[in-house]
Amino acid sequence: MALSPGGAPLTMAGGVREFAAATPGTVAVIEGERGLTYRALDDRANRLAQALLGRGLRPGDRVAVRLGNRLEFPEIIAAAAKAGLVLVPIGTRLTDAESAYILEHSGARAHISDVEPPVPADVVLQIGGTGAASYEKALEDAAPTDPMVPVDENDPCCVYYTSGTTGKPKGVLSSHRARTLMCYLSAMEWGLGARRVSLAIAPMYHGAGMVFDYAPIVAGGTVVMLPKWDPEHMLALAGKHRAQSAFLVPTHAQALRASDAVRRYDASSLDTLYFNAAALPAALKEWVMEAFPHAGVHELYGSTEAGVVTNCRPHDADRTGSVGQPWYMTEIRVVDEAGNPVGPGERGELFSRSPFLMNGYLDDEAATAACTTDDGFLTSGDIVVRDEDGFVYIVDRKKDMIISGGVNIAPREVEDVVREYPGVADCAVVGLPDERWGERVAAFVVPLPGASIEADALEAHCRERLSGPKVPRGIELVDALPRNAAGKILKRELRDR
Structure with a gap:
């Protein structure tokens, strides 16, 4: 021992x-x-x-x-x-x-x-x-x-x-x-x-x-x-x-x-x-x-x-x-x-x-x-970034983790639930600034051709499968997600919107 x-x-x-x-x-x-x-x-x-x-x-x-x-x-x-x-x-x-x-x-x-x-x-x-x-x-x-x-x-x-x-x-x-x-x-x-x-x-x-x-x-x-x-x-x-x-x-x-x-x-x-x-x-x-x-x-x-x-x-x-x-x-x-x-x-x-x-x-x-x-x-x-005196300032996250009200939220976990909803072709989840919670979960959703997606119904679908802090507080329907040459979704562009 x-x-x-x-x-x-x-x-x-x-x-x-x-x-x-x-x-x-x-x-x-x-x-x-x-x-x-x-x-x-x-x-x-x-x-x-x-x-x-x-x-x-x-x-x-x-x-x-x-x-x-x-x-x-x-x-x-x-x-x-x-x-x-x-x-x-x-x-x-x-x-x-x-x-x-x-x-x-x-x-x-x-x-x-x-x-x-x-x-x-x-x-x-x-x-x-x-x-x-x-x-x-x-x-x-x-x-x-x-x-x-x-x-x-x-x-x-x-x-x-x-x-x-x-x-x-x-x-x-x-x-x-x-x-x-x-x-x-x-x-x-x-x-x-x-x-x-x-x-x-x-x-x-x-x-x-x-x-x-x-x-x-x-x-x-x-x-x-x-x-x-x-x-x-x-x-x-x-x-x-x-x-x-x-x-x-x-x-x-x-x-x-x-x-x-x-x-x-x-x-x-x-x-x-x-x-x-x-x-x-x-x-x-x-x-x-x-x-x-x-x-x-x-x-x-x-x-x-x-x-x-x-x-x-x-x-x-x-x-x-x-x-x-x-x-x-x-x-x-x-x-x-x-x-x-x-x-x-x-x-x-x-x-x-x-x-x-x-x-x-x-x-x-x-x-x-x-x-x-x-x-x-x-x-x-x-x-x-550290200053000359060694004080640390957090300026970004290498990971896409969202922190809402002190709770760590993995975007992919939310994305997997959103993609289960009928009519969803693709989606990306990001954290957006929120005065009360620090960040709030936002989902950008690409519908399948001809599909009609109601944001309230999609939110209800998420609420049945995810705890409260993980449920998207905003759902935006988009024609396509921004991607780089390697096909990776450019989440920074989504956050900047």
Whole structure:
């Protein structure tokens, strides 16, 4: 087993064990009127770990969890680590078909959720369920002792499914070491640790959301769950619990600006706001700093595959549009198409190397090899420019990925669904600028000769097969798609329209 210098492996259960012993009465997690101290969190995680192992799961098996931000999510993370199991988070907004693909591709043997699984699983625990599948009954019947299953810190703790450029989501294998280090460093950077209260706004089933929402627990703090995004509810929770830190995406800031709730609630306790998904537009960042004058504003950049890559700190607020400099323990490399380093002010593809990188894509060696280098760097697929001081500015994407409201959307996945509609000869999907969502999905559709396509009917067809953020917000019928000499669709021309 690979050991850290202190002798104990880094795992996602470590913080729960440590603070259950050191500060057992401290409240670890709050959701509505429910709360768990570290002692109770540790006890329930022990029981869940024992319940899963008692139902025939073995270390290394995968456990799907499909939940919003609720009290049970942190104990499920800790329980999986205690039992040596690998979590497979599934988004609550995915369709049954999308969820079924992840369950089948991951080989998950267990399913924990507040809804029934779309396909059978060996072990099903349903929160709010009854009978043999009852989550609470399983905990009640299980032993409260920690199973202490040996875990190698370099083994995966989670498989996150993220959209790629080839359509179907890929499973990102993330290790205990990578995630735990990010939790500790996030706690240090954004004030998430002991004697601090943080809001869990981003969904925990998302790679970034899990790190930033779980980091307070790793570091002995308190996390308050926001079950569903609502600007007024967020501000009310911040005031009630005197929360100090919150992770947001620009879409949240847009919603807060559009609401008058900021004027009606006391959010003066918030001293740290940190944003991801895209750089804040200048006017929006200025509004955030005016609306939350007591808060330092950070803008970070990263990915599920690479973890956190850069951070722009409050004292660099004048670097509008920048996502900052390399984060802790991170090296970056910016290269041209031939792989040669480029200088300040020159465009190039961004690569990073750090302890936070993924172990690879599940069962996809070719995709893993395509985005990594022999010396351990991983490509973001983003085109950036660095200034003379090393600050990074994202200027384009090598990949066609669309990011809408912080959700990664693969154009090909949407295109495949559009092409299934009767009368469609060809199509191309691109992201167009959107003030609220960052980008919105737009589809350019070429009808078959003589075919009549109604945009509303095509949108309804997509909505039945795709989760909300992936559904085209605009459908334009065109005679032909612009292509280059090699036949590749010129999506930049479509975006420029």
